[in-house]
Amino acid sequence: NHDEAWGRVDEFLGATLIPEDPALAEVHRSNARAGLPPIDVAPNQGKLLNLLAQLAGARRVLEVGTLGGYSTIWLARALPPDGRLITLEIDPRHAEVARANVDHADVGERVEIRVGAALQSLAALADENAEAFDLVFIDADKQNNAAYVRAALGMSHPGTVIVVDNVVRGGAILDAQPDPTAAGSREVLELLGAEPSLDATALQTVGAKGWDGLAIARVRG
Numbered sequence: 001n002h003d004e005a006w007g008r009v010d011e012f013l014g015a016t017l018i019p020e021d022p023a024l025a026e027v028h029r030s031n032a033r034a035g036l037p038p039i040d041v042a043p044n045q046g047k048l049l050n051l052l053a054q055l056a057g058a059r060r061v062l063e064v065g066t067l068g069g070y071s072t073i074w075l076a077r078a079l080p081p082d083g084r085l086i087t088l089e090i091d092p093r094h095a096e097v098a099r100a101n102v103d104h105a106d107v108g109e110r111v112e113i114r115v116g117a118a119l120q121s122l123a124a125l126a127d128e129n130a131e132a133f134d135l136v137f138i139d140a141d142k143q144n145n146a147a148y149v150r151a152a153l154g155m156s157h158p159g160t161v162i163v164v165d166n167v168v169r170g171g172a173i174l175d176a177q178p179d180p181t182a183a184g185s186r187e188v189l190e191l192l193g194a195e196p197s198l199d200a201t202a203l204q205t206v207g208a209k210g211w212d213g214l215a216i217a218r219v220r221g
Protein backbone atom coordinates (compact mmCIF):
# COMPACT_ATOMS: atom_id res chain seq x y z
CA ASN A 1 0.00 0.00 0.00
CA HIS A 2 1.34 3.35 -1.11
CA ASP A 3 0.56 5.29 2.03
CA GLU A 4 2.57 2.89 4.12
CA ALA A 5 5.58 3.06 1.77
CA TRP A 6 5.35 6.86 1.71
CA GLY A 7 5.51 6.88 5.51
CA ARG A 8 8.51 4.55 5.55
CA VAL A 9 10.37 6.68 3.01
CA ASP A 10 9.58 9.79 5.06
CA GLU A 11 11.05 8.05 8.10
CA PHE A 12 14.18 7.20 6.10
CA LEU A 13 14.51 10.77 4.84
CA GLY A 14 14.10 12.07 8.36
CA ALA A 15 16.64 9.64 9.82
CA THR A 16 19.14 10.28 7.01
CA LEU A 17 18.90 14.03 6.57
CA ILE A 18 17.47 15.47 9.75
CA PRO A 19 19.38 14.52 12.90
CA GLU A 20 17.42 13.67 16.03
CA ASP A 21 16.51 16.91 17.69
CA PRO A 22 15.57 16.94 21.39
CA ALA A 23 13.79 20.32 21.28
CA LEU A 24 11.58 19.34 18.36
CA ALA A 25 10.89 15.88 19.80
CA GLU A 26 9.74 17.64 22.95
CA VAL A 27 7.30 19.75 20.90
CA HIS A 28 5.57 16.57 19.71
CA ARG A 29 5.41 15.25 23.27
CA SER A 30 4.15 18.48 24.78
CA ASN A 31 1.55 18.95 22.01
CA ALA A 32 0.28 15.40 22.62
CA ARG A 33 0.15 15.98 26.41
CA ALA A 34 -1.92 19.12 25.83
CA GLY A 35 -4.26 17.32 23.41
CA LEU A 36 -3.29 19.35 20.33
CA PRO A 37 -4.02 17.58 17.02
CA PRO A 38 -0.93 16.11 15.30
CA ILE A 39 -1.27 18.34 12.24
CA ASP A 40 2.12 20.04 12.34
CA VAL A 41 4.31 19.85 9.24
CA ALA A 42 6.49 16.72 8.88
CA PRO A 43 10.19 17.01 9.85
CA ASN A 44 11.36 17.11 6.21
CA GLN A 45 8.81 19.84 5.50
CA GLY A 46 9.97 21.80 8.54
CA LYS A 47 13.51 21.53 7.26
CA LEU A 48 12.33 22.74 3.84
CA LEU A 49 10.84 25.83 5.47
CA ASN A 50 14.10 26.37 7.32
CA LEU A 51 16.10 26.10 4.09
CA LEU A 52 13.75 28.43 2.21
CA ALA A 53 14.12 31.03 4.96
CA GLN A 54 17.91 30.68 4.78
CA LEU A 55 17.90 30.88 0.97
CA ALA A 56 15.77 34.02 1.17
CA GLY A 57 18.16 35.49 3.74
CA ALA A 58 15.08 36.08 5.87
CA ARG A 59 15.25 38.44 8.85
CA ARG A 60 11.50 38.83 9.25
CA VAL A 61 9.07 35.93 8.99
CA LEU A 62 5.28 35.91 9.26
CA GLU A 63 3.43 32.68 10.00
CA VAL A 64 -0.33 32.18 9.88
CA GLY A 65 -1.32 29.15 12.00
CA THR A 66 0.97 28.37 14.95
CA LEU A 67 -0.50 25.25 16.57
CA GLY A 68 2.25 24.17 19.04
CA GLY A 69 5.03 26.06 17.29
CA TYR A 70 6.69 23.15 15.47
CA SER A 71 7.02 24.93 12.10
CA THR A 72 7.63 28.17 14.03
CA ILE A 73 10.78 26.71 15.57
CA TRP A 74 12.09 25.45 12.22
CA LEU A 75 11.58 28.92 10.73
CA ALA A 76 12.91 30.83 13.74
CA ARG A 77 16.11 28.79 13.68
CA ALA A 78 16.86 30.15 10.20
CA LEU A 79 16.87 33.74 11.46
CA PRO A 80 19.85 35.79 12.55
CA PRO A 81 19.95 36.71 16.26
CA ASP A 82 18.22 40.04 15.59
CA GLY A 83 15.59 38.35 13.36
CA ARG A 84 11.90 38.38 14.16
CA LEU A 85 9.08 35.92 13.58
CA ILE A 86 5.46 36.89 14.14
CA THR A 87 3.05 33.96 14.24
CA LEU A 88 -0.76 34.23 14.33
CA GLU A 89 -2.98 31.77 16.20
CA ILE A 90 -6.68 31.90 16.99
CA ASP A 91 -6.73 29.34 19.81
CA PRO A 92 -5.29 30.69 23.08
CA ARG A 93 -4.57 27.15 24.28
CA HIS A 94 -2.48 26.41 21.20
CA ALA A 95 -0.68 29.72 21.66
CA GLU A 96 0.12 28.89 25.27
CA VAL A 97 1.59 25.51 24.36
CA ALA A 98 3.52 27.12 21.49
CA ARG A 99 4.94 29.79 23.83
CA ALA A 100 6.38 27.14 26.13
CA ASN A 101 7.70 25.14 23.16
CA VAL A 102 9.49 28.04 21.44
CA ASP A 103 10.97 29.16 24.76
CA HIS A 104 12.17 25.64 25.47
CA ALA A 105 13.75 25.51 21.97
CA ASP A 106 15.71 28.70 22.79
CA VAL A 107 14.18 30.79 20.00
CA GLY A 108 11.64 32.53 22.23
CA GLU A 109 13.29 35.94 21.97
CA ARG A 110 12.79 36.00 18.20
CA VAL A 111 9.17 34.82 18.28
CA GLU A 112 6.05 36.87 18.91
CA ILE A 113 2.76 34.95 19.08
CA ARG A 114 -0.36 37.01 18.42
CA VAL A 115 -3.61 35.45 19.57
CA GLY A 116 -6.74 36.14 17.54
CA ALA A 117 -8.34 35.55 14.17
CA ALA A 118 -5.50 35.92 11.68
CA LEU A 119 -7.46 38.26 9.40
CA GLN A 120 -7.79 40.67 12.32
CA SER A 121 -4.16 40.27 13.37
CA LEU A 122 -3.07 40.92 9.78
CA ALA A 123 -5.21 44.06 9.65
CA ALA A 124 -3.62 45.20 12.92
CA LEU A 125 -0.11 44.57 11.53
CA ALA A 126 -0.99 46.63 8.45
CA ASP A 127 -2.29 49.45 10.70
CA GLU A 128 0.97 49.37 12.62
CA ASN A 129 2.86 49.76 9.32
CA ALA A 130 4.79 46.63 10.18
CA GLU A 131 8.10 46.37 8.34
CA ALA A 132 7.83 44.10 5.29
CA PHE A 133 8.31 40.36 5.79
CA ASP A 134 10.90 38.34 3.88
CA LEU A 135 9.01 35.05 4.12
CA VAL A 136 5.37 34.26 4.86
CA PHE A 137 4.15 30.75 5.74
CA ILE A 138 0.39 30.20 5.52
CA ASP A 139 -0.96 27.13 7.33
CA ALA A 140 -4.24 27.92 9.12
CA ASP A 141 -7.94 27.80 8.07
CA LYS A 142 -7.75 27.07 4.37
CA GLN A 143 -10.95 28.98 3.53
CA ASN A 144 -9.05 32.20 4.17
CA ASN A 145 -5.92 31.24 2.21
CA ALA A 146 -6.51 33.75 -0.58
CA ALA A 147 -7.26 36.53 1.90
CA TYR A 148 -4.03 35.69 3.75
CA VAL A 149 -2.02 35.91 0.53
CA ARG A 150 -3.60 39.28 -0.30
CA ALA A 151 -2.79 40.58 3.19
CA ALA A 152 0.75 39.22 2.92
CA LEU A 153 1.24 41.02 -0.39
CA GLY A 154 0.57 44.29 1.42
CA MET A 155 3.48 43.56 3.77
CA SER A 156 5.95 42.27 1.20
CA HIS A 157 8.86 43.52 -0.88
CA PRO A 158 10.30 42.27 -4.17
CA GLY A 159 11.80 38.91 -3.29
CA THR A 160 9.43 38.06 -0.43
CA VAL A 161 8.73 34.32 -0.42
CA ILE A 162 5.17 33.13 0.26
CA VAL A 163 4.62 29.45 1.10
CA VAL A 164 1.13 27.95 1.34
CA ASP A 165 0.68 24.47 2.82
CA ASN A 166 -1.92 21.78 2.01
CA VAL A 167 -2.85 22.93 -1.48
CA VAL A 168 -3.66 19.47 -2.90
CA ARG A 169 -5.57 17.69 -0.11
CA GLY A 170 -5.52 14.23 -1.60
CA GLY A 171 -6.73 15.63 -4.89
CA ALA A 172 -9.91 17.08 -3.33
CA ILE A 173 -9.14 20.48 -4.90
CA LEU A 174 -10.49 19.02 -8.17
CA ASP A 175 -13.74 17.67 -6.67
CA ALA A 176 -16.86 18.85 -8.47
CA GLN A 177 -18.23 20.09 -5.14
CA PRO A 178 -15.10 20.61 -3.04
CA ASP A 179 -15.54 21.04 0.70
CA PRO A 180 -14.79 24.60 1.89
CA THR A 181 -11.25 23.63 2.88
CA ALA A 182 -10.39 22.16 -0.52
CA ALA A 183 -12.14 25.09 -2.21
CA GLY A 184 -9.90 27.48 -0.27
CA SER A 185 -6.81 25.55 -1.33
CA ARG A 186 -7.87 25.62 -4.98
CA GLU A 187 -8.76 29.31 -4.82
CA VAL A 188 -5.33 30.25 -3.50
CA LEU A 189 -3.63 28.37 -6.36
CA GLU A 190 -5.77 30.29 -8.83
CA LEU A 191 -4.80 33.54 -7.11
CA LEU A 192 -1.09 32.67 -7.14
CA GLY A 193 -1.33 31.93 -10.86
CA ALA A 194 -3.32 35.05 -11.73
CA GLU A 195 -1.65 37.66 -9.52
CA PRO A 196 0.79 39.60 -11.73
CA SER A 197 3.06 40.52 -8.82
CA LEU A 198 3.71 36.84 -8.00
CA ASP A 199 5.83 34.17 -9.60
CA ALA A 200 4.61 30.80 -8.30
CA THR A 201 4.65 27.04 -8.52
CA ALA A 202 3.19 24.15 -6.56
CA LEU A 203 4.38 20.63 -5.90
CA GLN A 204 2.40 17.55 -4.94
CA THR A 205 3.85 15.79 -1.92
CA VAL A 206 3.41 12.31 -0.49
CA GLY A 207 4.70 11.11 2.82
CA ALA A 208 3.83 10.56 6.45
CA LYS A 209 1.05 13.14 6.09
CA GLY A 210 -0.54 11.43 3.05
CA TRP A 211 -1.01 13.05 -0.38
CA ASP A 212 -0.95 16.82 -0.34
CA GLY A 213 1.06 19.70 -1.74
CA LEU A 214 2.86 22.93 -1.18
CA ALA A 215 2.80 26.19 -3.14
CA ILE A 216 5.77 28.53 -3.27
CA ALA A 217 5.63 32.05 -4.64
CA ARG A 218 8.05 34.96 -4.90
CA VAL A 219 7.04 38.60 -5.10
CA ARG A 220 8.41 39.91 -8.38
CA GLY A 221 11.09 42.56 -8.41
Ligand code: SAM
Pocket residue numbers: 039040041064065066067068069070071072088089090091094116117118119139140141
Ligand atom coordinates in the same frame (compact mmCIF):
# COMPACT_ATOMS: atom_id res chain seq x y z
N1 SAM B 1 2.03 25.50 11.23
C1 SAM B 1 1.80 24.56 12.32
C2 SAM B 1 2.93 23.55 12.35
O1 SAM B 1 3.30 23.05 11.27
O2 SAM B 1 3.43 23.24 13.45
C3 SAM B 1 0.48 23.85 12.15
C4 SAM B 1 -0.70 24.77 12.09
S1 SAM B 1 -2.26 23.91 12.19
C5 SAM B 1 -2.29 23.06 10.65
C6 SAM B 1 -3.40 25.24 11.93
C7 SAM B 1 -3.53 26.21 13.09
O3 SAM B 1 -4.24 27.37 12.63
C8 SAM B 1 -4.30 25.67 14.28
O4 SAM B 1 -3.55 25.82 15.46
C9 SAM B 1 -5.55 26.52 14.33
O5 SAM B 1 -6.02 26.79 15.64
C10 SAM B 1 -5.09 27.80 13.66
N2 SAM B 1 -6.18 28.59 13.06
C11 SAM B 1 -7.33 28.14 12.52
N3 SAM B 1 -8.07 29.17 12.10
C12 SAM B 1 -7.38 30.29 12.38
C13 SAM B 1 -7.64 31.69 12.20
N4 SAM B 1 -8.75 32.13 11.63
N5 SAM B 1 -6.71 32.56 12.62
C14 SAM B 1 -5.54 32.12 13.19
N6 SAM B 1 -5.27 30.83 13.39
C15 SAM B 1 -6.17 29.93 12.99
